[in-house]
Every structure is written in structure tokens, then in C-alpha cells.
Amino acid sequence: MYRTIICAIGMGSRETAIRLLRRAAALVDEGGSIVVMHVIENIPRHHLADIPEEFETTAIIEAERKLVALSKELAVPATVEVRIGVAASLLVSAARERSADLILLSSHVTDITDYVFSSIVDKVVRHAGCSVLIDRRPGQAQEDAALF
Template structure:
């Protein structure tokens, strides 16, 4: 179906990440590729906030480790890339660089920041040069409960 899929995995739950990776694996052509992208927002004035310089490096290494481990656990061959930048721009850029034909990402419950700044999904949909598939399933069990902490992929 798709030759190259960019699978955007954010700070959501493990359940969402698993669902996205399995969906990508089901949609990729034989011999195609899945590229898992995670964006870490750039902190331009980190010296003013007291955040140590090594924060970004540590965050990149930690996110890569978790995502590579999850792909191995699910037996889904994928390339993992963690980049610094605005998530929507990172996803669109990665898709262009790889000539991807699909960006797969998950939506979330909208909050006030989405109305003020626009959502990542909205920006990707409007700027991507390829198809975008949005997984809209909530990160809740059928009984409405929130996933347990051990299910979280905390980056």
C-alpha cells in the first residue's frame, strides 16, 4: 500500500505507540520502510530556565532507546529518528527528505493550546506533501479508564 511511512510518535501512551506501529506495519509495502519520528521541542533560552545543556542530548538518547526497544519488542523493523524542533515541521520535513507517501500520527483531545496555536495534526495535514492518516482512537480502555502508568512512554 505505502512504500515509505513516517510514523510520528509523541509523548502519548505506550498503547498509542503500539497501535500506531502495528498500523504502520500493516500498511507498508513488502520491502517498504517505516521511519519512526519523535520530536523534542527546542528550548532556545535554556540558560534562562535553568535547564542543563545536556538535557536535549539525554532526551534524545532516552527517546531513541525507548522507541528502538518498542520496535524490537513488536518485531517491527523500523528506523528511529529523534529530532530537535517543532513537531509538525519535523514530521513534514522528514516526509519530504524520505519522499514518504504517508505520515501516520495520532490525535489527542483538543485543549486550549490547540485553539490558540493550532494542533500538530492540523499543521501536518495542511503542509504535508503526502497522504496523512490520523488515528483518532482515545487512549482509554473500553471502560473509560486511563492507561496505567506502566503503559506510559514518558519521554
């Protein structure tokens, strides 16, 4: 199946994170590797004065702690990596750096900002040099279809 999988997990739904990790474990080759990646989006400069200096460090440590614990709980051997920046670009870069052959990420319910700015999923699909698997929440296809 896949030698190296970049499994993108946000800090939203635990159910989604579990589903993604289990899917990655089912798809990785024996002896392959799973990199669980979380990206903390850049904070606009004009907001930095309102945020404590240790915010980024604390956010990284907390995300790593949660993802390592979840990987252990599910017995999914994975490397956890947390980066700060633009999610789509960093996911594509991480896949390139590791010669990954799959990026696994979850879709979300589309909203107006996706039409104006494009979603992370759209950007990853357009720019990835490897296969991209978009995990859809059960029942989401019906919800998305109802938007039109």
C-alpha cells in the same frame, strides 16, 4: 499500500505508540520502510539557563532507546529518528526528504491551545505533500463530540 511511512510517536501513551507501530506495519508495502520519528520540541531561550547542558543529549538518547526497544518488541522493522525542533515542520520535512507517501500520527483530546495556536496534526495535514493518516484513540470521537 505505502512504500515509506513516517510514523510520528510521542513519549506519552505506550498504548498509542503500540497502536501506531502496528498500524504502520500493516500498511507498509513488502520491502517498504517505516521511519519512527519523535520530535523534542524546542525549549524557549529564557528557560535554557534552568536546564542542564546535557538535557537535549539525554532526551534524544532516551527517546531513541525506548522507540528502538518497542520496535523490536513488536517485531516491526523500523528506523528510529529523534529530532529537536518544531514537530509539525520536522515531520513534513522528514516526509519530503524521504519521499514518504504517508505520515501516520495520533490525534489527542482538543484543548483551548489548539484553537489558539493550532495543533501539530492540523499543521501536518495542511502542509504535508503526502497522505496523512490520523489515528484516533478508541472512544475519542465521542469525547471530542462532547466538547461542543
